[in-house]
Amino acid sequence: MPRESFNAQLEGLQSTLLKMGSRVEEAIQAVIRALVDRDPVVARAVVEGDDEIDRLQHEVEHEASQLIALQQPLAGDLRHIVSAIKISGDLERIGDNCENIAKVVIRLGGQPYVKPLIDVPRMGELARSMLRDTLEAYVSRDVEAIRTLPERDDEVDHLYSQVLRELLTYMMQDPQTIQQGMELLLVSRYLERIADHVTNVGESVIYLVTGEHVDLNA
Amino acid sequence: MSASGLFLGAVVFLVGALLGGWLRDRHWRAGVGRWRAVLEGARREEDVEAPAPLLDLVRLVRGRLRELRAELERCRERTLLLEQSLRALPTGLMLVDREGRALLFNPALTELLGTGKSRAQAGRPHIELTQNFRLSEMVEGVLRDGVERSMEVTPPAFRDRYLEARCVPLGAALPGPETGGGTEADGGGDGEGRRGGALLVLHDVSSIRRAERLRRDFVANVSHELRTPVTSILGFTETLLDGAIDDHALAREFVGIIEGEARRLAAMVEELLDLAQLEAKQVELNYRTFQVEELVREVVERFHPLARQRGVELEGEADPSLQLEADRQRVGQLLSNLVDNGIKYTSEGGRVLVRARAESRAQRPGVLLVVEDTGRGIPADQLDRIFERFYRVGGGRERPENQTGGSGLGLAIVKHVAEVHGGSVDVWSEPGKGSRFEVWLPAQAAGR
Numbered sequence: 001m002p003r004e005s006f007n008a009q010l011e012g013l014q015s016t017l018l019k020m021g022s023r024v025e026e027a028i029q030a031v032i033r034a035l036v037d038r039d040p041v042v043a044r045a046v047v048e049g050d051d052e053i054d055r056l057q058h059e060v061e062h063e064a065s066q067l068i069a070l071q072q073p074l075a076g077d078l079r080h081i082v083s084a085i086k087i088s089g090d091l092e093r094i095g096d097n098c099e100n101i102a103k104v105v106i107r108l109g110g111q112p113y114v115k116p117l118i119d120v121p122r123m124g125e126l127a128r129s130m131l132r133d134t135l136e137a138y139v140s141r142d143v144e145a146i147r148t149l150p151e152r153d154d155e156v157d158h159l160y161s162q163v164l165r166e167l168l169t170y171m172m173q174d175p176q177t178i179q180q181g182m183e184l185l186l187v188s189r190y191l192e193r194i195a196d197h198v199t200n201v202g203e204s205v206i207y208l209v210t211g212e213h214v215d216l217n218a
Numbered sequence: 219m220s221a222s223g224l225f226l227g228a229v230v231f232l233v234g235a236l237l238g239g240w241l242r243d244r245h246w247r248a249g250v251g252r253w254r255a256v257l258e259g260a261r262r263e264e265d266v267e268a269p270a271p272l273l274d275l276v277r278l279v280r281g282r283l284r285e286l287r288a289e290l291e292r293c294r295e296r297t298l299l300l301e302q303s304l305r306a307l308p309t310g311l312m313l314v315d316r317e318g319r320a321l322l323f324n325p326a327l328t329e330l331l332g333t334g335k336s337r338a339q340a341g342r343p344h345i346e347l348t349q350n351f352r353l354s355e356m357v358e359g360v361l362r363d364g365v366e367r368s369m370e371v372t373p374p375a376f377r378d379r380y381l382e383a384r385c386v387p388l389g390a391a392l393p394g395p396e397t398g399g400g401t402e403a404d405g406g407g408d409g410e411g412r413r414g415g416a417l418l419v420l421h422d423v424s425s426i427r428r429a430e431r432l433r434r435d436f437v438a439n440v441s442h443e444l445r446t447p448v449t450s451i452l453g454f455t456e457t458l459l460d461g462a463i464d465d466h467a468l469a470r471e472f473v474g475i476i477e478g479e480a481r482r483l484a485a486m487v488e489e490l491l492d493l494a495q496l497e498a499k500q501v502e503l504n505y506r507t508f509q510v511e512e513l514v515r516e517v518v519e520r521f522h523p524l525a526r527q528r529g530v531e532l533e534g535e536a537d538p539s540l541q542l543e544a545d546r547q548r549v550g551q552l553l554s555n556l557v558d559n560g561i562k563y564t565s566e567g568g569r570v571l572v573r574a575r576a577e578s579r580a581q582r583p584g585v586l587l588v589v590e591d592t593g594r595g596i597p598a599d600q601l602d603r604i605f606e607r608f609y610r611v612g613g614g615r616e617r618p619e620n621q622t623g624g625s626g627l628g629l630a631i632v633k634h635v636a637e638v639h640g641g642s643v644d645v646w647s648e649p650g651k652g653s654r655f656e657v658w659l660p661a662q663a664a665g666r
Binding site for chain 2: 011012014015018019020021022023025026028029116118128129132133135136137138139140142145
């Protein structure tokens with residue numbers, strides 16, 4: 001097969017991955033909105049949207065394995081394909097975590113929160129902006145901007161332990177709040193996981209561009 | 219341009235070839251000197267001894283070349299002009315060829331979507347530029363069936379941005395970035411839409427959406443606020459008509475209530491009109507210089523009865539030398555609204571403090587009016603909304619207990635009074651601890 005068509009297929013793979021990334025980014029944003037507004041309708045849309053994210057992951061895997069099987073790519077091309085597979089895996093996990101949060105929102109069924117949600121949406125917004133920058137680095141092949149991902153991930157971790165402490169205090173003071181407290185605890189745990197997966201995506205992008213294996217989650 | 223350019227180029231080439239052959243045959247021995255003489259002949263042909271048809275041809279070629287160069291220059295200028303206009307356009311534009319590659323886009327596109335950092339290039343797949351699956355699916359749909367589509371997208375990177383996206387098919391075949399023309403050759407494709415490309419247009423409609431939301435809230439609130447006293451008036455009037463009017467003591471009480479509600483209604487309508495005028499900047503400000511301390515004392519004295527009734531401590535303090543050139547009555551209204559709010563939202567045993575001091579901002583001398591309370595405070599996420607008309611903290615429309623009928627317009631008026639004076643309002647608050655409103659006004663009217 002001529003090089004031109006190979007390049008077109010690589011581009012197609014990248015486009016599918018970007019489509020998936022954009023869906024995942026919107027899922028994070030939507031689920032945070034659903035959480036803050038206590039809106040089960042938006043939450044249900046996030047749950048339904050996850051199927052499409054899963055389908056896109058299969059598409060990425062399919063396109064990638066076809067390229068490997070038919071083209072025997074080398075060096076940079078192979079890296080491109082391998083990182084696409086890895087990235088799609090992490091994106092899919094982020095999508096699943098969004099779905100989990102959405103299910104919590106549905107379970108809470110619009111009941112008022114024991115405390116105003118400040119840090120939890122902040123965690124979500126941080127994770128979302130990390131993903132945005134990572135996807136942009138993926139397109140521009142400029143990884144400088146995502147070298148700071150570990151610091152931003154640390155910030156999410158820090159917020160996570162803060163939320164944890166705060167929720168524990170509430171739950172100890174008033175056992176009535178335990179059920180909701182546990183759910184919110186889960187939500188912040190999911191968000192913390194999302195940020196970790198974004199950091200993994202960042203690692204894959206750095207591997208794709210420079211060929212080096214870095215551990216941003218260290 | 220490219221077709222006529224090609225044509226002219228071919229003409230020049232043909233003429234050159236003919237010329238070469240002819241010269242070789244007839245002037246070979248004359249050598250290079252003769253060549254140069256021939257070419258220079260175009261400038262000073264009368265000095266050169268050359269056959270007339272050759273000179274005519276040379277002149278023709280030179281003439282055409284000049285025209286071509288001028289045409290090229292014009293094209294370059296036009297392209298530059300178009301590029302500059304495209305760059306300056308606030309509307310996002312992207313031209314996509316039938317392969318789904320962005321042939322052309324402007325900076326507004328990536329700015330509106332917040333994807334500028336990816337530095338995507340023309341000639342790349344369109345999703346690299348938009349990085350939005352909704353837009354990319356829309357573009358793909360248009361490329362597939364050639365049917366125009368439109369929708370509204372909210373890029374996740376922005377909290378309050380609404381973009382109206384429209385994607386139209388381009389019937390005429392577009393040249394691809396590498397194939398450069400030649401779209402006629404493949405002849406396939408069914409229907410114009412498939413052969414052509416698509417144009418994506420993005421408009422920022424955020425301000426319209428925000429205005430719509432404000433208007434919706436406003437209409438909902440104003441009808442609620444007006445309905446409450448009207449219902450009460452109607453209820454008591456009906457009871458009176460049903461016979462209560464004969465019981466003098468009861469009738470007196472009811473009429474008193476009706477009067478109170480009617481007054482509240484009148485005050486609200488008054489404030490609404492006032493606010494409308496302030497917003498339209500149609501108010502005539504009656505500027506004069508006055509002592510701030512005196513005004514603070516007046517306002518505090520006026521609210522002492524209410525404060526006592528609520529068990530709230532009210533105090534005012536200001537430097538006696540502090541002067542302000544402003545509309546005294548308006549500033550009084552502003553201060554009254556803040557103090558009124560402070561007292562109403564502070565529970566018994568609390569404290570409201572009014573202070574004034576000199577403070578310069580941006581090298582402009584001014585006066586800072588501070589109203590601080592130890593009341594229930596305002597949650598952080600609502601701070602930026604409290605200056606909206608009828609906005610009530612807590613989101614609900616429930617009135618604070620024992621409220622004496624605030625209109626919900628007080629803070630909106632405060633903000634507008636400050637702004638028509640060229641000043642500003644800031645607020646700090648901690649739920650459960652209290653709030654602090656700071657109004658800064660320039661010490662002297664602008665332009666004086």
